[in-house]
Amino acid sequence: MSDTNQIDLKWERRFETGHDRIDFEHRIFLDIIVSIKEEILAGRDKARILRLLAELLAYSHFHFVSEGNIMLDCGYPGYKGHADHHQHLNEAFHDHMRMFEMGDKAANDILDFLVEWFVNHTVHEDAKIAQYVRKHPRR
Numbered sequence: 001m002s003d004t005n006q007i008d009l010k011w012e013r014r015f016e017t018g019h020d021r022i023d024f025e026h027r028i029f030l031d032i033i034v035s036i037k038e039e040i041l042a043g044r045d046k047a048r049i050l051r052l053l054a055e056l057l058a059y060s061h062f063h064f065v066s067e068g069n070i071m072l073d074c075g076y077p078g079y080k081g082h083a084d085h086h087q088h089l090n091e092a093f094h095d096h097m098r099m100f101e102m103g104d105k106a107a108n109d110i111l112d113f114l115v116e117w118f119v120n121h122t123v124h125e126d127a128k129i130a131q132y133v134r135k136h137p138r139r
């Protein structure tokens, strides 16, 4: 089992960006990842895990549009780079899912990808949006 699978997946203070809407959506995002982890650890069938992954993929599409609107509303200067990053993440997630479905990727590898995505993108990138919104409220 990999390192990320040892992590107790719970909401932590360091995940908070300080932007209510972003934090609310991130909590749901993490909640779906926790469900996926539980299903994997319980050894549930692949179809069930794939259904949850599809839920997370759909949610991430929504969440990225939502975050995009927040960035545009406050004139966030890093919008383009952040939006590109979102697109890259969604494409990578989709690829991981396809490989898992085809049997070319282990469930634990997908979990590693999701946890890393959540922790790194949230802590390092989304926090910058929240910081900017605080200084430059909606136009």
Ligand SMILES: [Fe+2]
Pocket: 067, 082, 086, 121, 125, 126
């Ligand atoms: Fe983001």
